[in-house]
Structure formats: C-alpha cells, structure tokens
Amino acid sequence: MSDSPIPTLSTWVEVPKNSDFTIYNLPFGIFKNKKLSPRIGMAIGDKIVDLSVLDQEGFFANMFLPEGIFIKDSLNELIALGKVQTKKIRERVQSLLLSENEELRDHSARGKVMVTRKEAEMLLPVKIGDYTDFYSSIEHATNVGKMFRDPENALLPNWRHLPVGYHGRASSIVVSGTPIHRPKGQFKDPDMEMPAFGPSRRLDFELELAFITGKQTKLGDSISTEDAEDYIFGFVLFNDWSARDIQAWEYVPLGPFLGKSFGSSISPWVVTLEALEYFRTPNPVQEPEVLPYLKCEKDHNFDINLEVLIQPDGKKPSKVCSSNFKHMYWNVAQQLAHHTSNGCNINVGDMMASGTISGPSDDSLGSMLELSWKGTRAVKLEEGEERKFIEDGDTVIMRGYAERDGVRVGFGEVSSQILPAK
Amino acid sequence: MSDSPIPTLSTWVEVPKNSDFTIYNLPFGIFKNKKLSPRIGMAIGDKIVDLSVLDQEGFFANMFLPEGIFIKDSLNELIALGKVQTKKIRERVQSLLLSENEELRDHSARGKVMVTRKEAEMLLPVKIGDYTDFYSSIEHATNVGKMFRDPENALLPNWRHLPVGYHGRASSIVVSGTPIHRPKGQFKDPDMEMPAFGPSRRLDFELELAFITGKQTKLGDSISTEDAEDYIFGFVLFNDWSARDIQAWEYVPLGPFLGKSFGSSISPWVVTLEALEYFRTPNPVQEPEVLPYLKCEKDHNFDINLEVLIQPDGKKPSKVCSSNFKHMYWNVAQQLAHHTSNGCNINVGDMMASGTISGPSDDSLGSMLELSWKGTRAVKLEEGEERKFIEDGDTVIMRGYAERDGVRVGFGEVSSQILPAK
Numbered sequence: 098m099s100d101s102p103i104p105t106l107s108t109w110v111e112v113p114k115n116s117d118f119t120i121y122n123l124p125f126g127i128f129k130n131k132k133l134s135p136r137i138g139m140a141i142g143d144k145i146v147d148l149s150v151l152d153q154e155g156f157f158a159n160m161f162l163p164e165g166i167f168i169k170d171s172l173n174e175l176i177a178l179g180k181v182q183t184k185k186i187r188e189r190v191q192s193l194l195l196s197e198n199e200e201l202r203d204h205s206a207r208g209k210v211m212v213t214r215k216e217a218e219m220l221l222p223v224k225i226g227d228y229t230d231f232y233s234s235i236e237h238a239t240n241v242g243k244m245f246r247d248p249e250n251a252l253l254p255n256w257r258h259l260p261v262g263y264h265g266r267a268s269s270i271v272v273s274g275t276p277i278h279r280p281k282g283q284f285k286d287p288d289m290e291m292p293a294f295g296p297s298r299r300l301d302f303e304l305e306l307a308f309i310t311g312k313q314t315k316l317g318d319s320i321s322t323e324d325a326e327d328y329i330f331g332f333v334l335f336n337d338w339s340a341r342d343i344q345a346w347e348y349v350p351l352g353p354f355l356g357k358s359f360g361s362s363i364s365p366w367v368v369t370l371e372a373l374e375y376f377r378t379p380n381p382v383q384e385p386e387v388l389p390y391l392k393c394e395k396d397h398n399f400d401i402n403l404e405v406l407i408q409p410d411g412k413k414p415s416k417v418c419s420s421n422f423k424h425m426y427w428n429v430a431q432q433l434a435h436h437t438s439n440g441c442n443i444n445v446g447d448m449m450a451s452g453t454i455s456g457p458s459d460d461s462l463g464s465m466l467e468l469s470w471k472g473t474r475a476v477k478l479e480e481g482e483e484r485k486f487i488e489d490g491d492t493v494i495m496r497g498y499a500e501r502d503g504v505r506v507g508f509g510e511v512s513s514q515i516l517p518a519k
Numbered sequence: 520m521s522d523s524p525i526p527t528l529s530t531w532v533e534v535p536k537n538s539d540f541t542i543y544n545l546p547f548g549i550f551k552n553k554k555l556s557p558r559i560g561m562a563i564g565d566k567i568v569d570l571s572v573l574d575q576e577g578f579f580a581n582m583f584l585p586e587g588i589f590i591k592d593s594l595n596e597l598i599a600l601g602k603v604q605t606k607k608i609r610e611r612v613q614s615l616l617l618s619e620n621e622e623l624r625d626h627s628a629r630g631k632v633m634v635t636r637k638e639a640e641m642l643l644p645v646k647i648g649d650y651t652d653f654y655s656s657i658e659h660a661t662n663v664g665k666m667f668r669d670p671e672n673a674l675l676p677n678w679r680h681l682p683v684g685y686h687g688r689a690s691s692i693v694v695s696g697t698p699i700h701r702p703k704g705q706f707k708d709p710d711m712e713m714p715a716f717g718p719s720r721r722l723d724f725e726l727e728l729a730f731i732t733g734k735q736t737k738l739g740d741s742i743s744t745e746d747a748e749d750y751i752f753g754f755v756l757f758n759d760w761s762a763r764d765i766q767a768w769e770y771v772p773l774g775p776f777l778g779k780s781f782g783s784s785i786s787p788w789v790v791t792l793e794a795l796e797y798f799r800t801p802n803p804v805q806e807p808e809v810l811p812y813l814k815c816e817k818d819h820n821f822d823i824n825l826e827v828l829i830q831p832d833g834k835k836p837s838k839v840c841s842s843n844f845k846h847m848y849w850n851v852a853q854q855l856a857h858h859t860s861n862g863c864n865i866n867v868g869d870m871m872a873s874g875t876i877s878g879p880s881d882d883s884l885g886s887m888l889e890l891s892w893k894g895t896r897a898v899k900l901e902e903g904e905e906r907k908f909i910e911d912g913d914t915v916i917m918r919g920y921a922e923r924d925g926v927r928v929g930f931g932e933v934s935s936q937i938l939p940a941k
C-alpha cells in the first residue's frame with residue numbers, strides 16, 4: 098500500500114497548506130461550542146463538519162443510522178455500529194466535500210454544517226473502557242535497559258518474544274488542553290535512608306500513539322494478527338506522563354502504578370485506520386522468529402512523523418524530539434493478538450498505547466529520561482532555557498502526521514501544561 | 520467498634536441457621552429470573568427483597584429517589600446517589616423486615632416483594648470502571664519472596680513503606696457461576712531453550728476481597744485515610760485467577776498482564792461497609808512507621824473468616840484454605856489514600872482488590888502457589904484426589920463471613936469452574 102499511488106482528491110473547503118486535516122483524513126471527534134451541545138464532528142482544514150446537522154438535513158438518508166447517533170458526548174455508540182457503517186459515513190462526508198460535488202457546497206445548510214474549529218472546544222473522544230500500555234519500541238526498551246540494568250544485556254529475555262505491556266489507569270486519561278498537576282508521591286533516591294513523600298522531582302513525558310478498539314470480543318476468544326485490524330477503529334497521539342522518581346521506587350515487582358496514573362493526555366481527533374492506509378510501511382525484521390500466533394502476513398507499521406516540543410511558560414516552544422511510528426518493533430496487530438491470546442475480552446472504546454516511540458538517533462528519543470540520559474545531560478531549548486525533566490508551567494506539545502506524494506494526514510496535537518503540585 | 524455490643528434484631532423472614540444473609544447484613548445485588556428483568560435486590564435468608572417492587576408500592580415515599588432507580592442492570596446509579604441515601608434505603612428495608620413491623624409483613628404485596636433466591640440469576644453487580652489489585656498481605660508477599668527471590672530478604676525494600684498495587688483488567692471480571700477457560704499463553708520454563716505457546720500448566724486461584732468505590736474524585740485530588748471510608752460502598756469476594764507460568768515469563772519489568780487478565784470472579788452480593796461495622800479489628804502494628812499520609816486514627820481492618828474449597832468435577836468439595844481478612848498489613852483506607860496520593864481520580868464503581876489474603880499458618884495460604892509451595896508438594900483433597908495447581912473441570916469456591924456474639928454477616932460465595940483451553 099505504501100507504494101500504490103494516492104488518487105487525487107480536491108475539496109471546496111479551504112484547507113491551509115500543511116494542514117493535518119485534509120480531504121484524505123477526516124478524523125472523528127467530539128466537540129461543543131457556546132451554542133452547540135456535545136456532538137460528533139469531522140475535521141477538515143480550519144472547520145469541523147457537524148455530522149448531526151448533516152444527518153438532520155438528510156445527507157445520510159438510506160444509511161439506516163440510529164436516530165440522534167451524532168448527538169453524543171463520546172464516539173462509542175457510533176464506533177459500535179461497526180466499520181462497515183463508520184467507513185460509509187466517512188466516505189459519504191468525503192464525497193460531499195469534493196470540489197465537484199454541489200450537494201452540500203451549494204446547500205442552504207452549508208453554513209450550519211461547517212463550524213469554525215478554533216471556536217470549538219474538543220472533548221475526550223471516547224469513554225475509555227480499559228487502557229493498556231505496551232512497550233514496543235526496541236530503541237526505548239534498549240535505552241531504559243542500558244540506563245537501569247546492564248548495558249551489555251539491555252533487553253530483558255522476554256522482550257523479543259512478546260509485546261510486553263501492562264494495564265494502565267483509564268480514569269485519568271484526559272483530552273489535549275487539560276492541565277495536569279505535578280503529582281506527589283513516595284520516592285527514595287539511592288542516597289536516602291528512608292523514603293520521602295512530596296512533589297515528583299523527575300516529571301517526564303512519553304511520546305506514544307494509541308489505538309482505539311472498535312469491536313468487542315467475548316471472554317475466552319482470541320483475535321488473530323490477520324483479523325486484528327477489523328478491531329481497530331483509529332489512532333490518537335498519547336502523552337503518557339511519567340513521574341520517574343515515584344515509578345523507580347514503586348514498580349518492583351508489580352510494574353508502574355502511581356508513577357503513571359496521575360494523568361495521560363490524548364489528542365482529540367481520532368484518525369481512522371482507513372485514513373492511514375496509504376502510509377503503511379514494512380514491518381521490521383524480528384529476530385529470533387516470533388511464535389506462530391504473532392506472525393503477520395501484511396504490513397501493520399505506519400510511517401507517521403512525530404515530534405515533541407517543550408514550551409516554558411511565556412516562552413517559545415522548542416522541538417526536542419523528532420521520531421516516527423515506523424520504528425515500532427511490535428506492531429498493532431501483534432499487540433492485539435497477544436493481548437487476546439489468553440482469552441482477555443476487549444470492548445468498544447478500549448485504548449492501547451504503543452509505549453514510548455524512540456528512534457535510533459539522539460534527536461529521536463521519546464522521553465526526557467532518554468533525552469537527558471537519566472538527568473545527566475541538559476537538553477537545550479530556545480531563549481537560553483534548558484531542561485533535564487519537565488518543570489512547572491511547561492507545556493508539552495506532541496504532533497504527528499503522515500505525508501507522501503504531497504498528501505498529508507495528521508493528528509493535530511496533544512498539548513498540556515504542567516501546574517505546580519496541589 | 521469490635522467491642523461494642525451488637526443490638527438484637529429479629530425478622531419475620533425465615534433465615535436458616537448459618538445463613539450469611541441475616542437481618543444485620545442486607546447486601547445489594549442485581550438479579551433477574553424467568554419473569555423479572557434485571558433489577559436491584561437485597562438478600563435475606565433464602566429470599567431476595569425486590570427493591571423495585573417496594574419502591575412501586577410506595578415504601579420509599581418521601582425519600583426523593585429518582586424514578587426507576589431500582590430497575591437497573593448495575594448498582595452504579597444507586598451507589599452514585601451517595602452514602603446518605605443508600606444507608607437510608609438499607610435502614611428502611613431493615614426496619615420493614617423487623618418482626619414487630621407489620622407494614623410489609625402484612626401487606627398484600629409481600630409475595631411480590633420477596634423473591635425466591637434460588638430461582639434468581641445473579642448478575643455482575645457493578646459496571647466496573649477501573650480495577651486495581653493490591654498486594655497487601657505480608658504473609659503472601661513474604662511467601663512469594665521466599666519462593667522466587669531470597670528467603671533471607673523475602674520482602675522487597677518498598678513493601679513496608681507503601682501498599683504495592685497495580686492496575687488490572689476490568690473487562691474480564693465476571694460474576695460467580697461464570698465458567699472460565701484455561702488461558703493459553705507464552706511461557707518459558709528454566710529448562711526450555713525458547714518460549715512456547717499453549718494452555719497454562721500452572722493455573723491458580725488467589726483468595727481476595729475487593730471494595731467498590733461509591734463516590735468520585737476529581738483528577739488532581741487526593742483522599743486522606745480519615746476520609747477514605749466515605750468513598751467505599753462495600754465489599755465482594757474476589758478470585759484473582761492467575762496463570763503462574765504465563766505470569767513468570769511476562770511480568771518483568773512491567774508487572775502481571777496476561778497471566779491475570781483472562782478472568783477474575785466476584786461474588787454477586789455487595790456487603791456494605793455499614794454491615795461490617797461491628798466486625799472491625801485493630802490495624803496491625805506497622806514497622807517501620809509509615810509516612811504521615813498513610814497513618815490511620817481508626818481501625819480499618821475487619822475480622823472476616825475466609826475459606827477456599829476445590830471441587831473436582833463430579834466429586835465432593837474439599838477445603839484447602841482457612842484465612843481471615845484481618846491479616847491484611849495494609850488496610851483499605853491506606854490503599855485508597857495511597858492510590859489517590861498522586862491525584863489519580865476515582866469513579867463510582869471502581870474496584871480495588873486486596874491481593875491474596877494469606878495467614879500465618881500452613882492451612883491459611885490463599886493460593887495454590889503457596890499451598891503447594893511452587894508445585895513441590897501436593898495438596899490432599901477428599902476422595903483420594905490431590906492438586907498442585909487447578910485442573911480442568913475443577914470448581915473453586917470461596918466463602919467469607921464475619922461472626923460475633925451469634926450475629927453473622929456473610930458474603931455467600933464466589934464459585935467458578937475451569938473449562939479446558941479453547
């Protein structure tokens with residue numbers, strides 16, 4: 098798919114150069130504004146297509162959609178209609194926005210349908226059931242292993258055999274723009290006799306992408322790598338905020354807990370799997386060979402450019418990381434096949450994040466832990482600032498987009514400011 | 520409270536000797552039967568009080584309850600009314616069931632209100648938001664440390680400083696009576712060159728109790744140990760099924776994942792905190808002293824007898840464990856204070872389990888891992904059977920009750936059969 102030519106589409110909507118929200122994208126989200134209650138929209142350029150108005154005006158006639166399906170405060174019910182329906186809806190909107198299509202372009206309701214994006218408030222797009230975080234970047238896992246374990250044996254024995262993951266906290270996942278208080282917690286540095294409790298001194302981001310499941314399974318059933326994408330609705334950017342000092346003290350033997358659960362931030366627009374179709378990239382070679390239930394016939398990696406910026410309070414943002422989703426060692430189909438291999442059931446609206454997406458170069462590391470190498474080197478920012486970890490007042494911005502042959506499909510951003518500890 | 524005399528109450532309902540469901544208990548649950556759609560009831564003796572019928576007949580007049588609050592398939596909305604309301608409802612029902620109260624006893628609707636328990640099907644009592652599993656029994660943590668780490672330093676350095684816990688999978692929590700398939704997964708025994716995939720060979724139970732939260736907090740807020748019980752609605756028995764071979768291979772460094780998420784089983788009746796009031800027992804001495812945010816003024820431990828039985832297919836059940844909830848080193852108030860100390864928000868219907876409740880004696884160990892000491896000794900059952908781990912067809916039954924001065928408040932049971940791997 099990454100080689101197949103992308104058909105040329107043009108739209109009557111004005112789409113700024115370098116917009117993430119082109120006619121090729123059309124992500125789903127939940128928005129409201131001063132006049133409108135929460136509802137489902139699709140982003141294009143600087144506008145949001147209000148799907149509820151399209152529906153009221155009869156543009157989805159003959160599609161047998163449940164009444165009021167777009168007047169919702171989450172995408173869950175829409176997603177639960179199934180991929181056949183959500184694909185049809187997206188294709189219908191795409192068709193309505195094409196330059197040559199006059200149906201909406203010349204319709205009296207056009208003004209009501211096209212809402213100004215900057216006047217809208219974006220809400221959390223899904224009611225998240227269970228949230229899982231993987232650890233699927235070999236560069237990240239290797240870096241962490243080098244820092245905390247043995248530089249010669251950085252990867253743990255299980256790492257190349259299965260996509261390591263853990264259950265995370267769903268309640269504290271918030272949408273871009275929601276500020277997060279610096280967490281308090283217990284920590285015990287190597288030079289401390291006893292642990293202490295207080296604000297984290299090593300607050301970090303983790304650059305991740307997460308997928309949202311679109312179809313449920315029954316307890317006891319498994320999903321094959323071949324069928325896995327049928328269960329994936331779309332993707333968002335995911336900032337897995339981490340308090341390294343809390344995490345270091347608590348995580349043995351049961352894994353990360355309060356070092357993570359004080360907040361995770363996601364981008365508001367869910368980019369569908371269909372929109373990413375032209376940006377597939379070959380799966381990396383996996384050595385040793387994986388067990389049969391983890392083998393893939395098809396490419397499930399995606400070429401998505403990712404970047405992280407830190408903006409100190411009142412200053413300019415500085416880019417600190419340029420990475421790419423294609424670096425993932427374990428792909429989404431393998432993650433889902435592994436997750437359900439024991440019969441664990443999934444629901445519509447579960448979220449599964451990739452783990453920190455680090456690349457091979459020094460400027461592609463997806464966390465401050467790696468960028469500052471455990472706080473041993475400062476990362477230079479604009480205006481004379483520098484950081485080893487995140488400080489109060491800093492805003493962390495993550496962006497992501499795929500681009501090929503001049504066609505761009507992007508995520509917008511997830512941006513959130515760190516407030517002082519309460 | 521454990522010393523204060525229990526007032527004598529008698530009821531016109533026939534309650535069999537040794538029933539868990541006395542007039543002192545009155546747990547909430549969701550039931551249905553051939554004629555009745557899912558609704559909220561309270562157990563007493565061999566009956567269920569259909570709260571929806573009580574409501575229709577006006578027995579809750581002047582309590583300003585939302586219409587249809589008892590015709591629900593989960594307790595969440597009822598619990599969300601708050602403890603003041605749910606306490607009033609329970610006290611009103613208790614009053615209606617007293618021997619001397621003729622309101623319901625002599626009412627024409629009595630037959631419709633009192634449903635036969637054995638003809639009812641019990642459903643999962645709550646829609647579980649997030650599920651957390653703690654590791655709060657010092658005997659269990661010590662036993663595991665002795666087996667897998669250093670017998671001389673069995674407890675990890677953090678264990679006495681904080682209630683270690685991890686996020687678990689909520690989707691696969693099922694109600695008593697739901698069979699569970701033996702999970703498949705990856706394992707790598709010490710003598711294996713490479714990992715293999717197949718049905719778990721070391722399937723285990725874990726004897727736990729779990730509490731259900733009844734009040735939400737906002738992201739960034741914390742709960743003190745003093746206020747913690749205001750956020751606890753009630754308790755259920757919890758069987759945290761575990762596949763030891765899958766867990767052993769996957770759990771480093773991010774903790775238990777697929778070794779747990781194939782299923783957890785809970786008892787259907789939620790015993791309220793109020794019903795356990797007379798069974799408080801002193802908190803254990805904690806050495807070294809805990810940090811201030813974990814200190815407690817009040818007793819938050821409860822004297823609840825617990826037992827586990829294994830019933831091979833077609834055979835008699837055998838008791839393999841007698842433990843007690845009072846053995847917990849970390850209590851529920853400390854668990855909740857710790858969980859929210861970083862600002863992690865909780866919702867109504869979150870579930871927090873204790874971790875395996877092992878006692879100090881050999882017959883009080885709450886898992887086969889401990890009872891068979893990692894599979895090195897067989898546990899004798901009735902009829903010539905013996906077990907090191909759980910076999911296909913086995914039913915595991917957990918029971919729990921508090922008893923003092925002839926007054927009993929119990930949980931009934933959580934019982935589930937293991938079916939062969941799919």
